[in-house]
Amino acid sequence: MRARLAIGAVGVVVALYGALLFLTRQDPGQWLEVAIWFAAGVVAHDVLLSALLIGLCLVGARLLPAAWRAPATVALVVWGTLTIATIPMLTRAGARADNATLLDRPYAATWWTISAIVVLLVAVSGFLRSRRPRAQE
CATH class of the missing domain: 1.20.5 (Single alpha-helices involved in coiled-coils or other helix-helix interfaces)
Known part of the structure; x- marks a missing residue:
């Protein structure tokens, strides 16, 4: 309980510090x-x-069959979060012709690779869960 309170207190202090910086440094x-x-x-x-x-x-x-529901839901959350977080890189928002070092990595290829890994993990997890024997009811 004390650890939770301490973590919460640190969070409140950091948030207040951020609010102070915002109010004093922002127009x-x-x-x-x-x-x-x-x-x-x-x-x-x-x-x-x-x-x-x-x-x-x-x-x-x-x-979906019952064995595939949980892996598909986890994959949807992970893939959706990944996609939303990478939209600025995938659309090259902020890229400038006078600075070639901005957005200089293969973001689309990386996104496709991670998406393929998520799909593969869902397929493996769903397959393993579907092979698990069910308890008798």
Whole structure:
């Protein structure tokens, strides 16, 4: 219990420090833009992404055999998070012609490779789970 309180206290202190830096170093004219940006992130996550994920999991629960449901759900969450996190690199947002060192890696190839690994792990996990004998009911 003490460890949780200590970790929570550290989190509160770090958040307050971040708020202090924001309020003292950011132009007050940009505070509204930052608030809109945060609100849009919450709406995008809670309304769009969560609803889409829940809907896909419900469809998967109806279509997939029981042994494949959990691996497919985990893969969906992992792959979705990976994809959302890499959108700026995949779209090359922020790339500049005068600085070739920005976004200079094969991000699309890396994304495809990791996606293939996720699919492979789901296939192996689903196969192993489907081969496991069921308990008699």
